[in-house]
Amino acid sequence: MLSTFYYTSQENLMFAEQRTQLSIYANDHVKHLKSLHHYFPNRDKYPRSDEYKSAIYDIERIKIFSTLENNHVNFDKEIYRVGSKIHFVKYLNDYYLGATYLFIEIDEDRQWHIDTILRIMGFGTIGLLILAIFGHFFVRLFLKPMKASVDLLDNFIKDTTHELNTPISAILANVEMMDRTKMLEKNIKRIDRINIAAKTISHLYQDLTFLSLGHNRTSNDEWIDIKALIIDRVEYFSVLSNSKHITCNLDLENSKLFIDPVKIARVIDNLISNAIKYNRRKGTIKIVLRENYFSIKDTGIGMKSNEINAIFERYSRFNSTEGGFGIGLNIVKSIADEYNIHIVASSTLGEGTEFKVNFPKGNSNAKNS
Numbered sequence: 001m002l003s004t005f006y007y008t009s010q011e012n013l014m015f016a017e018q019r020t021q022l023s024i025y026a027n028d029h030v031k032h033l034k035s036l037h038h039y040f041p042n043r044d045k046y047p048r049s050d051e052y053k054s055a056i057y058d059i060e061r062i063k064i065f066s067t068l069e070n071n072h073v074n075f076d077k078e079i080y081r082v083g084s085k086i087h088f089v090k091y092l093n094d095y096y097l098g099a100t101y102l103f104i105e106i107d108e109d110r111q112w113h114i115d116t117i118l119r120i121m122g123f124g125t126i127g128l129l130i131l132a133i134f135g136h137f138f139v140r141l142f143l144k145p146m147k148a149s150v151d152l153l154d155n156f157i158k159d160t161t162h163e164l165n166t167p168i169s170a171i172l173a174n175v176e177m178m179d180r181t182k183m184l185e186k187n188i189k190r191i192d193r194i195n196i197a198a199k200t201i202s203h204l205y206q207d208l209t210f211l212s213l214g215h216n217r218t219s220n221d222e223w224i225d226i227k228a229l230i231i232d233r234v235e236y237f238s239v240l241s242n243s244k245h246i247t248c249n250l251d252l253e254n255s256k257l258f259i260d261p262v263k264i265a266r267v268i269d270n271l272i273s274n275a276i277k278y279n280r281r282k283g284t285i286k287i288v289l290r291e292n293y294f295s296i297k298d299t300g301i302g303m304k305s306n307e308i309n310a311i312f313e314r315y316s317r318f319n320s321t322e323g324g325f326g327i328g329l330n331i332v333k334s335i336a337d338e339y340n341i342h343i344v345a346s347s348t349l350g351e352g353t354e355f356k357v358n359f360p361k362g363n364s365n366a367k368n369s
Helices: 002-039 111-177 185-216 226-236 238-243 261-277 305-310 328-338
Strands: 053-057 063-066 079-082 085-091 101-107 222-225 247-252 256-259 284-290 293-298 342-348 352-358
Touching: 002 079, 002 085, 002 101, 002 111, 111 185, 185 238, 185 261, 185 328, 222 226, 222 261, 226 238, 226 247, 226 261, 226 284, 238 247, 238 261, 256 261, 261 284, 261 293, 261 328, 261 352, 305 342, 328 342
Parallel strands: 247 284
Antiparallel strands: 053 063, 053 101, 079 085, 085 101, 222 256, 284 293, 293 352, 342 352
């Protein structure tokens, strides 16, 4: 808006400056026309000039004579641009040679245009820089309370998850140390419920810790025995699977992967946990391990085909009654992307879901360098 206004004002200034010079040319040309008119027909050569071109028209706006290079004339404007030329129109009170209108034509000097554009660009750049500086200042000023609130919430979550570790670990340790042979049956069931609840909270704690601190953690990659890790994690979740009378079938071959042990444990834990959460009672979980992949398949509620692409997004959940915060599979996907691990999810509504985790080709030092 300002640049357009400035350009228009500079154009008008150019026309004003040209009008003065063109008016001088017009007055000079009128003198030559007067002389020609007075001595006509003894003198019949139309006056010309090296500084300008000209043309004369009668009262009916019919051309009498013209040396104009651009003959697109406008009788309604005093001065105007036509192509690369500038025309100036003078109305003649004395009809020399029958002329009523005199047109003076000169070449337009476009230097004013170049200078104006350069000034607009220069002032525009300076203006944008000033706006950017003020914008950055005000954005920081307005967002400061929000940032403080986010930082406070983030620190609260980190502190809370950290404080959860000690009581959860104590509960799990004491449950494992209890002598069940001396307990009544009803007390054993109660202990199992405590164990299930503690392990559920522990699993959620591990996810929250990884989510809030994992991106700052340096990876310590090493060769991991995937078979031994799967057996260990299945045993860990056995109390949860037993509570739903879920049978876990293992078909495991030897396989090793060069990866951070904490991260591959999060992948396996979240896939097994989901297979238990979304399985039906007395269902089954089949875990297959081969040299270059492993798969976990359940007989649970399944998903619609249009939901599969969204399952790895943070806070997405299979349904509103099962599961936690919807962060587990997002963590799985982030770790898989880091190590070039390809995960294929397939599901049939009402029949179950399968996740196949394909290790990188070569199955060694898979992480991006």
